[in-house]
Amino acid sequence: MARSVCVHPDHKDTVATALERNGFLTQGDLAANLMIALSTVSRFCRGIRVSIASFEQICEALALEPKRVMRPLAVEPRTLNSRTNLDPSTTPTGTQFFAYDPFWVGRELLTQALTDKLSESCRLMLLTGLAGIGKTALSERLAIELQTKATRYRLLRENFDNQEQSTDFVSFAARLLESCNQPVLPEERSQSAPLTRRLVAHLQTTPTLILIDSLEHILKGDEVKGWSEFVDDSYVTFFQAILASNTFQSRFILTSQELPAQIVEAGSRYLSTWHRQPISGLSEPEQQALFEKTGFTLSADLTRIGRAYEGHPLALRTILGEIGDRPFFGNVDAYWKRYGSEIEAVEKSIAEAAAGNTTGADDKWQLDRFTRALRRNVQQRLEQTFDRLQQDARYAYILLCETAVYRCPVPEDWWLSHLEDWDQNDHQQMMALDVLRDRYLVEEMTEDTELLLRQHNLIRSLALAHLKKLTFTPDPLPL
Numbered sequence: 226m227a228r229s230v231c232v233h234p235d236h237k238d239t240v241a242t243a244l245e246r247n248g249f250l251t252q253g254d255l256a257a258n259l260m261i262a263l264s265t266v267s268r269f270c271r272g273i274r275v276s277i278a279s280f281e282q283i284c285e286a287l288a289l290e291p292k293r294v295m296r297p298l299a300v301e302p303r304t305l306n307s308r309t310n311l312d313p314s315t316t317p318t319g320t321q322f323f324a325y326d327p328f329w330v331g332r333e334l335l336t337q338a339l340t341d342k343l344s345e346s347c348r349l350m351l352l353t354g355l356a357g358i359g360k361t362a363l364s365e366r367l368a369i370e371l372q373t374k375a376t377r378y379r380l381l382r383e384n385f386d387n388q389e390q391s392t393d394f395v396s397f398a399a400r401l402l403e404s405c406n407q408p409v410l411p412e413e414r415s416q417s418a419p420l421t422r423r424l425v426a427h428l429q430t431t432p433t434l435i436l437i438d439s440l441e442h443i444l445k446g447d448e449v450k451g452w453s454e455f456v457d458d459s460y461v462t463f464f465q466a467i468l469a470s471n472t473f474q475s476r477f478i479l480t481s482q483e484l485p486a487q488i489v490e491a492g493s494r495y496l497s498t499w500h501r502q503p504i505s506g507l508s509e510p511e512q513q514a515l516f517e518k519t520g521f522t523l524s525a526d527l528t529r530i531g532r533a534y535e536g537h538p539l540a541l542r543t544i545l546g547e548i549g550d551r552p553f554f555g556n557v558d559a560y561w562k563r564y565g566s567e568i569e570a571v572e573k574s575i576a577e578a579a580a581g582n583t584t585g586a587d588d589k590w591q592l593d594r595f596t597r598a599l600r601r602n603v604q605q606r607l608e609q610t611f612d613r614l615q616q617d618a619r620y621a622y623i624l625l626c627e628t629a630v631y632r633c634p635v636p637e638d639w640w641l642s643h644l645e646d647w648d649q650n651d652h653q654q655m656m657a658l659d660v661l662r663d664r665y666l667v668e669e670m671t672e673d674t675e676l677l678l679r680q681h682n683l684i685r686s687l688a689l690a691h692l693k694k695l696t697f698t699p700d701p702l703p704l
Contacts, residue, residue, distance in 0.1 A: 253555020
C-alpha cells in the first residue's frame, strides 16, 4: 500500500476554500493548529505527496473527506512531466534521490544549458562549489532531465562521503561493473588495469549515467606534489580513458568541493568531452521563489535573511524548516524577534565596510551556528571543509583565518601580506591562495581594473571563529 498520497489537481481550489471556511488565514495558522511542520501543510495544499497520516489529519481539520480530494493511486504519474514541472516522486522506479525534491527552485537556464551539453558530446561534467550550495541536487535534476531525452540511461551512484565502503579504484570499479551485471572474479581485484579496460569498454556501448558525489574525499595534496590530486592514480587513468575514447555512450556527473587538478589537466586536451561548472547561491528572485514554494509569504525579514546568506540553499532551507516547525509554526516575526540580531550584526558590518571601516576582527558573526539546526546541518559540514584545509594545507588555512578580518572585497596584495609574518615567500603565498581558489573558499571580482578578493558570508562567519583560536607558529628557519 502507498505510504504517501496527494491532493488531486482538480481539488486544489477546494482546499483553498476549506482553509478560509475553517478560519485559517494562512497555511502557517493551520500548521500551528495541528502542531505539524508548515512544509507538510504547504506540500498538501500544492498537491505534493505527504504521508497518509498527515493527509488524513489535515483533511480532518479542514472538514474534507480524504477519499474525495485524494488523487487516486491508480493514476499516480509514472512518467516524467514537462521540463518545468519535474517532480522526484514521478521518477522511474528504483531511482533514489537524496537532495533534489519538490522544493527545488531556480537554475532553469543553467539546467537547460548543462543538459544540452550532456546530450551532445560532454561525457564528464564536474559540478564544484561550497558545501551545501546545491551540487548534488543539481546533479540529480540533470539526471531526471537526461531521462526525458531519446537516450535512456541506466542510473548508478557513488558517494565517497560514505565511510562504510572502500574508496580505492579497484573497489570502485568492481562495484560499478557488478551494478552493470558484469561479474568480477577474485583474481581481477588485484589489478586495476584489467578492471579499467572492462569498465570503459562496457560504458562505451551501454548508456549509463553515473553520479559521483563528494569527490574531494579521494583527493590529497602537499606543497611538493601539488594540491587536490587523486589518492589513487588509477582514477586518473580511468578518467583519461573516458575522455580519450573515440566513442562513449555513457555520462559522468561529479560533484566536488575541491578542483581535481588532474581532471582539469586531462580535460584541457579534450575540451568538447568535459565541462566544469562552478555553482553559486540562489539569486534574489530564486530565493523569493523558495520562500513562496515552502509556504511563506514574502517579507522584508525573509529577504534580509536570504541576502545575509547570499542565497546558500542548505542554510536557507534549514532556517525555513525551523520557522515552519515548532515552536514558530510559520511565524516569521517570532523567529526574527528571537534570531534577527544575528542577521543585523552582518548587515551592520557590511554597512560599516561601505563607510570605510574595512576590517573587523572582533565582528561576532554566527551565521553558521546561531540555532541548533544550523549547527547540525550547516556548521558541521563547513567544519569538515576547514578540517581538511587545516590538515592538508596549513598556510592556506592560516590565510583563510587571518583574512576573515576583511568585511568587504580587498586587493589580492592585502590577502597575501598576511603570510609575510609566517615567513612565506611570494611563491608560497600564491600557492596558499591557489589552494583557497581550488576549494572555492575565496571569491574573486574586479572593480575597474583591480582584482579584489572576498569571503562568502558563511565562510567568514566560521573563519572568524577559527581566527580566535589560531595558534600556529611559523616553521623554524633551517640551520
